[in-house]
Amino acid sequence: MSSTTVDEVVTRARDVARDVARVHADSVDRESRFPIEAVDAMREAGLLGAIVPRELDGGGARLPELASAVRVMAGECASSALVLAMHLIEAFNLVRHGHTDALREVTARVGRGEMLLANANSEVGSGGDVSRSKSFLGGDASPWTWEKDCLAISYGSHANALLSMARRSESAPETDMVYALVERADYELEPTSAWDTMGLRGTCSRGYRVSARVREELVFPVPFSSVANDGAGQMRQLILSAAWVGLAEAAVGRAHAFVRAAARKAIGTVPPGALRVSEMAGDVQACRALLETAANRLDLLREEGSLENGPMTIQLRNLKVTTSKLAAKVATGALEVTGIIGYKREGPFSVERIVRDAHGGLVMVSNDRFLHDNAQFLLVAKEI
Numbered sequence: 001m002s003s004t005t006v007d008e009v010v011t012r013a014r015d016v017a018r019d020v021a022r023v024h025a026d027s028v029d030r031e032s033r034f035p036i037e038a039v040d041a042m043r044e045a046g047l048l049g050a051i052v053p054r055e056l057d058g059g060g061a062r063l064p065e066l067a068s069a070v071r072v073m074a075g076e077c078a079s080s081a082l083v084l085a086m087h088l089i090e091a092f093n094l095v096r097h098g099h100t101d102a103l104r105e106v107t108a109r110v111g112r113g114e115m116l117l118a119n120a121n122s123e124v125g126s127g128g129d130v131s132r133s134k135s136f137l138g139g140d141a142s143p144w145t146w147e148k149d150c151l152a153i154s155y156g157s158h159a160n161a162l163l164s165m166a167r168r169s170e171s172a173p174e175t176d177m178v179y180a181l182v183e184r185a186d187y188e189l190e191p192t193s194a195w196d197t198m199g200l201r202g203t204c205s206r207g208y209r210v211s212a213r214v215r216e217e218l219v220f221p222v223p224f225s226s227v228a229n230d231g232a233g234q235m236r237q238l239i240l241s242a243a244w245v246g247l248a249e250a251a252v253g254r255a256h257a258f259v260r261a262a263a264r265k266a267i268g269t270v271p272p273g274a275l276r277v278s279e280m281a282g283d284v285q286a287c288r289a290l291l292e293t294a295a296n297r298l299d300l301l302r303e304e305g306s307l308e309n310g311p312m313t314i315q316l317r318n319l320k321v322t323t324s325k326l327a328a329k330v331a332t333g334a335l336e337v338t339g340i341i342g343y344k345r346e347g348p349f350s351v352e353r354i355v356r357d358a359h360g361g362l363v364m365v366s367n368d369r370f371l372h373d374n375a376q377f378l379l380v381a382k383e384i
């Protein structure tokens, strides 16, 4: 991908979304299976390595282009988009904080599209709270032993490597954590829960008990708190929001097509759903603009240095809350416009998968958790 321009990232994502993800989206959803065809096509198109700098064999793409890539993918298959998004979050962490020779070597493999990265942060018992962990690095020397009861690891059995936080040692306080990468040969996964969900079924986010050997050289050279506060959290909010905006666009797109078809059948009349579509279009355009603004701003901050920026963090949490709520609202609105035709699983105006997937955004880390974090910050902030 090293010879491509950044705009090509979006074009390539659009091609993969239209030609591959769309074709397999229904079977991915019905069978609750990993979207292997779309992920292979993304790898082939250089999307898995797009975030890695060119000097490390990647595409050197900017955050706005990557957000657009996830957005257009979500318009066809939300599960494929989320696999891309979750992989990009971990690739971003590697690029930003993986400053050891061994981690740099892995980053270059990501740049060449050889790796699919998954995350194993959330733990049974603490859910979306990533500020602490029960798991720890054990033993006397590298490779350390590491065991974790993970609440969910998306596409865990398809990834080439897992990234996760763990306490530095058995005696370390639960907030004193490192971030580490473990390659496939160094871990075993024992499934502990199924993934038979309402939506986002292709993410295959089962619970697993992980047993791993952690190599010293693949432990990030900064504490997990630095990874989380200086990039990982911000990138996660941004890139997952892109998926929720893409789902909202897909929903309003179906409703729009439906009212246009109705208008063609009764020339000179305005179908009753048109007013609702017009209102939804405004909401979707506003969210798309919020996403683009946040992506550009985060990219600028990334170039300047630290991402530990209170107002930006608040803005990104709000972006996630706003876009995920909007996706669910617009999907339901599209169902009301399309009626029984949209309620059916088949047909060009079906919105049933979109409605189910869009509700995943509300729980893929609870909005209440982010609103609560923001509420705490706003108590001391002088301006909003």
Ligand SMILES: Cc1cc2nc3c(=O)[nH]c(=O)nc-3n(C[C@H](O)[C@H](O)[C@H](O)COP(=O)(O)OP(=O)(O)OC[C@H]3O[C@@H](n4cnc5c(N)ncnc54)[C@H](O)[C@@H]3O)c2cc1C
Residues within 6 Å of the ligand: 086, 118, 119, 120, 121, 122, 123, 126, 127, 128, 129, 151, 152, 153, 154, 155, 200, 203, 205, 360, 363, 364, 365, 366, 368, 369, 370, 372, 373
């Ligand atoms: C599709 C999907 C894919 C996922 N993939 C992964 C993955 O690859 N890796 C991974 O590690 N995890 C993954 N997860 C798990 C995810 O990151 C969260 O851990 C999980 O959704 C639980 O987070 P939570 O905050 O909703 O739940 P909990 O922390 O269990 O909270 C449950 C409920 O309690 C309330 N609550 C909790 N804390 C607060 C608070 N501070 N303020 C207000 N209310 C609160 C909220 O109402 C919340 O819904 C995935 C989840 C989904 C849905």
